[in-house]
Structures are given as structure tokens and as C-alpha cells.
Amino acid sequence: MDSNPAAHVRPPAHRVIRSRLKFETWQAMRMLSQSGPQRWVESMLLLALITGQRRSDLAKMKFDDIVTAEDGHQYLRVEQAKKAGKPIGARIEIPLALRLEAIGLTLADVVEHCRSSARPGPTLLRKIGGGPIEESSLSVRFHETIVAVEGESAYGRYQWPSLHEVRSLSARLYKAEGKDPQRLLGHMHHEMTDLYLNDRGLSAGEWQRVAASAQVPAEI
Template sequence: MVPRPRNKSNKGLPQNLYLDDRRGTYRYRRPTDGKWFQFGTDRVKAVDAAKQLNLAFMQGADLVGVVLGESAEMFTAFLDDYEKNLLPPRELSKGTLGLYAVHFRRFRREFEGKAVDQISIRMIAQMLDLLTPRTANQCRALLIDIFNHAAAKGLCPDNPAASTINRIEKKTRKRHTVDGLKAIREKAPAWLQNAIDLALITAQRRTDILAMKFEDVKDGYLYVVQQKTSKASDAAWIRFRVTPELQRVISHCRDNVVSPFLVHRRPDRKRQKQAETKEHWTKVEERYLTRAFKEAREAADCYKGWKEEEMPGFHEVRALSLHLYKKAGKDGQKIAGHASEGMTKNYQKEHAEVIWSEAVPDLDISEIAG
């Protein structure tokens, strides 16, 4: 059916904008529900506002853009390009890429059908408001980088994510106590006990603990390349002197399961698909370690009265380790791989030589490990 032509008063006006001849004012009819809004007597302002509103209500406009070959300007298409071409050269860790993938799925759901330059500050702010402060800040930082690249390609006039405000993160997780971790360790399977002991004596992150191999122990040292910071500082390359304390932990890691990894386990059942994606069938996945640690903590019931969000996980073993090193009067900075202000990058692709930071893991963990 051909739409009825507009009367003389409304000719030349954008769709949904009308002139009230009696009052000499303009009014806008919202297409979704027919509700009227008064726009005053200023024709220029009324026309400009109506055009912006019409653009927002044009639900099919983005689909038209796809048909016309403009999909490169769609946010989801640009995000595909960002993920495929811009991230790989950064050589991010597997854990970071996994976290990004979760955020990317959220972005695709939130901004599906939107062109890059259609995404406003308000849209981003509304999405971030629904997230926890930590997740919101992670998403905001990632979106700022995404829109920086989009703006550099001329796909949007500015960076809407940069105009949002960083949220204040209030740390809710408490630290482990010596008695609490001891109780958890007693409820843990042997492989998890080994992981806890390694975390206590080396103060390394979950990712680096699970990546340690027997072949990394050579010439009296355990060599570790921190996956999170290997491109940021000298401290990313650490060699731990195999002290009697560390040797005891390494010896406990050897059992009747043949594995290249210090922390390993025989799966309850081998799944072909999982075996194909893992470096070795005995390797412990990060998520599995986190889940197993939580189960041991719940079985120990060692933090009575603490809220769920206050319960420390495996990551907090590292914090306890640094606390115990400091309490013993030892330097925990080199152990953890924290770079001092004076440190600069020592590793670049054209350099064949790596300078290793030496650490002495000599913490007495017998109070916890027995």
C-alpha cells in the first residue's frame, strides 16, 4: 500500500516530524508506540532531533548496510578483524586470550547489528553498569583499545569507551591463613598438594605452576618463564636455585605416572577430544585446578563465617607465600618476579640471549606441608 502523502505543512520535514499549524510548533511521533513529543518552534532544532531519532529507530538500517557491502563498518565485523589480525602480534598468554574471548562474546551480543560509529557512550556505560567493578574495568580497557584502532581507521569520529569512568574495585577476597591452607592441603589429592607446595615455595601464578616441567630442572636450577610478564620485564625469566626445600617439593612430584609436568594427574577418564587439545594427557588445566582447590577448601571448612566472595582461592596462595617470605626476613620480590622501577626490557626478538633473574626459594613450608 502506498503511504498517504503528507500535507503541505509537513512537506520537507523528516519522517515522524509534524507541524502544528494552530500553534506553530513542531511535534514528533515516536514510531514504536505513537506517543507524541513537543519539539518547540525552532524548525532547525526540530529537524535535527527528528533525524537523529529516526536513525536510532531504523532497526533494519544495519541489515541494508550488510547487503550493500558495508559490513566492514559493522562492529562485529571489525571485532572479528581485531581478534584475527591485531591480537596475534601481541603474543598474549593463553589465559589472557581466554579472558578476552569471554568479553568478545559479551560485546557481540550487546552490539549486534550496530555499526562502529553507532555505538554511543551511553550504550557502553549501560553495559558496564550491569557488570561487577572488576569485569567492567576489564571490558572498558579492552573497548578503549578496540575503538582506538577503529578511530585510527576512520570508522568512528572518537572513542566512546574512553569517555566512560573506571569503577572502583573493592577487594573482597581475604588472604589464606597458615592453619587454613594447611587444612585445605590435607583434604587435597596428591597432585594438588604438589601444586600448593610449589606455589608456596616459588610464589608463582597458577599458569606458571602448571607449566613447570621436569626438564626445566637442570644444572642446579629450575628455569621458569612467566607467561603473564615475559614481554614486560627482566623478571619474566627466573631461575630458581634448587635448594633443599625446593628439591623436596620436586621429589614429591615424581610418582608412578609418567609425565613431563611437575604438577600432573591421571584423568578419571581420557576424552579423545580433550587429549588432542592438551600438550600432554596428564597436564592439569587451570580451570580444573581452581575447581579442585575450591572442593578441598569446602571439605576442610576452614574459614567459618566468611562469605563466598571472601573465600581465598589458589591465587591467594601466592600472596601467603610472599607474606611468609617477608616475615622470615627474605626478599620475596625476586621470588615473585616483580620488576623493580629500574628494570627495563632485556628481551627482543632480534636478541638471542636472555638474562635470567636468579632467585633462592628457601622458605620453610613444613608448618603447612608437613
């Protein structure tokens, strides 16, 4: 065929109804998890926020993934499970010196928190006995924690922020601190990063301050 007969058809609009996660909600969830029986829940919240990675990548992060490079600095290597049509997922090295000012911690601090949250084991996120944690358990504990913080009627059925929304929150926090999170998220194109930076109306009523001089954000 010389042409696509469906080329003139307008695709149906897709409206995302899942709400973005607020930083204040994340903070309340962290505080609640500190008094809970499973200390790895706080480690999960911290690790997800400071690395900006997906659930599948959080679950498989290992202490052996931390390497010392030729520059003398330590990095956490992440080969993302999502391949997006490529033979392998994006490969990124996150410096342990990376600091998120919003929580006043570096990745090295979070790694140490993970190390002390359970008995020794290969993965950063572990059960109290040291064994790895299933991906589904990460989501379940996240949802239980946010419901405990916000109340069961805070969102509609499909509107609850999920663990994946910490990825967007991470991107937005780094952006607010003058860093470009594209490389951290593992995106090839900035258009995809922009989707995560969109807060879906959270800041619609806030005043947007204009900088006196143009600043180019540092890429992480």
C-alpha cells in the same frame, strides 16, 4: 590536544573483597589432600607455596625446566606467562635448595613429591596417569578443598581465597623468615610486591614486635 580533559576526574575506589589465605587454612588443606584420591592436589599446594608462582605457571612447569648451572647448583627455570606489557614474561631461576622453614621443605623436596605423585610425565603436576592438568582443574580442586576444610558458609560469594592467594601467602611467609620475595614473584617494582605482602587485615589484632637492630632481608 595540549591537556587531558579527564585529568581532574578522580577514579572510582576499588575495594578488593577476596580474603587472604591463612597459613593455618593451607596446612589443613594439605592434611586433607593427603587422604584424598588425587595426590597431585598436595603437590599443587606445596609447589604453589614454595615457588610463589601463578596458576598458569604452575600448570606448565616441567622436569626439563630444571637445569644445572655453571655454579653446580640446580635451578627451576620459570618464564612467567603474564607479560604485563613486556614482549616476554619475567624469567626467573629458582634454586632447588630454596627452603621454606614454615613447612620444613626445600624446592628439591617438593619436586620429588611431584615426581612420586603420579605416573611419569613431562609436567611437575600430573594426573594419576601422567598427563598434564588443565589450569581450571587446579582452581576447582583448590576451591573444593578449602570448602571442605572451612565449611560452605565460611566466606561470602566473592570472598573465598583462590589458588592465586597462595602467592600472597608464600610472599608473606618468606618475608617473615627474613627474605625479600620480590625477585621470586617476578616483580620489576617493589610496590607490586607490597600489594601481595598486604594481608588485608589478617594481622590487625596482633602485636607487632620491633627488632633490636635493623636487618636487611635477603632477596630471593
